[in-house]
Amino acid sequence: MAKICQVSGKRANNAKHIRNQHSQGWKYKAPKKNRVQNPNLQTIRIRRPDGTTIRLTVATSVIKSAEFNAVACGLKPIPKAWTKKPTWGI
Numbered sequence: 001m002a003k004i005c006q007v008s009g010k011r012a013n014n015a016k017h018i019r020n021q022h023s024q025g026w027k028y029k030a031p032k033k034n035r036v037q038n039p040n041l042q043t044i045r046i047r048r049p050d051g052t053t054i055r056l057t058v059a060t061s062v063i064k065s066a067e068f069n070a071v072a073c074g075l076k077p078i079p080k081a082w083t084k085k086p087t088w089g090i
Contacts, residue, residue, distance in 0.1 A: 003038050005059040013037040
């Protein structure tokens with residue numbers, strides 16, 4: 001399963017891990033290794049009005065948003081884009 005948020009589309013970000021060696025001279029330059037920053041994804045179940053549930057893989061920053069909470073509480077209907085099976089085009 002892809003590590004992508006189904007609501008916002010957040011995905012992994014490439015970054016560098018920089019370690020400072022506190023040494024002098026060009027020979028002891030701080031090493032910079034590649035690393036990946038993955039989003040903090042959680043699996044959420046949302047209940048539809050007809051009694052069925054939907055499982056979504058959502059980033060925690062989206063869970064905190066007011067718009068997502070309105071949908072989760074039932075104040076707004078679930079968008080059709082969320083109910084479709086995710087295709088990431090990978």
